[in-house]
């Protein structure tokens with residue numbers, strides 16, 4: 261979501277005649293687009309602001325947008341007096357106001373709606389992968405999560421608006437569409453005639469666009485995996501055979517405390533249904549270890565589900581108490597030392613899964629999407645349909661953005677391959 265927001269902020273400022281620079285010292289306006297999901301991310305924002313306020317040139321505008329802006333509000337100006345603007349994730353389209361009135365302090369952390377989508381300019385050139393938000397906010401209220409506070413209650417964008425964005429992305433260079441939302445598969449929009457649209461309708465409509473070859477979506481909530489959405493994995497080949505469906509913990513007791521779906525058998529049944537319609541589908545998850553009151557037995561259940569589902573490409577974190585959340589006030593907070601040990605053990609399991617899956621790809625041929633050059637400039641980096649990184653030697657001929665690649669080698673973190681001409 262922040263990548264999308266960053267692209268839109270850049271497009272908006274370009275319309276006002278600004279160009280991007282990588283040098284803080286050259287910039288007339290410096291914007292930190294921020295994430296508040298973990299305490300460490302918020303801390304990093306403030307330490308970066310401390311560095312930037314010393315490095316920036318006199319008169320340059322400095323501000324934060326996104327979830328830390330929403331979390332901090334006016335306090336941000338107290339902590340960093342040099343700040344000129346603080347704009348929440350639903351109000352960063354107000355940014356041009358600070359260009360008109362650079363001597364004011366601009367604060368807007370309103371959560372009132374999706375008005376920003378009407379105000380943001382359309383992209384005139386899209387990257388190969390276009391991120392398209394279809395809904396914002398979340399109603400699930402997991403007890404550890406600050407998102408319902410920073411991004412607000414769940415709102416789905418009108419079907420027509422999303423499809424217009426998708427068509428525009430396709431016409432301006434996108435090959436892959438990634439639908440975004442904090443609770444992306446909870447997307448539901450009823451139009452003026454009373455017709456209900458769901459994520460499966462967006463996928464079906466987008467797949468009709470000849471320019472679009474790959475479709476994916478993130479992040480999914482397990483119990484929102486409705487039958488129509490599961491079935492479309494078997495019907496629509498452009499939908500990638502890869503799904504991030506976070507379980508967070510393998511312990512029903514901890515899931516209950518997290519206010520997450522705690523029926524592990526129901527979760528497994530969804531995976532089974534997905535595999536029955538798309539046998540090659542692979543699943544990834546997010547995990548939190550060291551949630552308040554998590555004991556050794558709970559943690560063993562997390563290891564067990566990681567082994568059983570054989571998740572690939574998962575994200576694992578130590579629980580981090582966040583303001584405005586119920587879990588931060590719970591008793592039996594787990595020590596950092598225990599969290600670290602559990603994280604290490606879980607990562608060993610997740611890495612083993614990933615290595616095993618990557619190795620199983622050797623000798624396979626996959627159509628992969630060009631991502632860029634590697635740091636040496638001697639290799640090209642592609643993304644497989646399972647979102648693995650695949651490195652190939654740079655050929656001496658022009659390549660197209662989609663290439664058939666034969667996988668020749670693999671380790672835990674990436675694949676090696678050869679382009680099939």
Ligand code: SF4
Nearest residue numbers: 398400401402405407
């Ligand atoms: S479903 Fe995701 S975004 Fe929503 S509250 Fe839970 S963790 Fe946060």
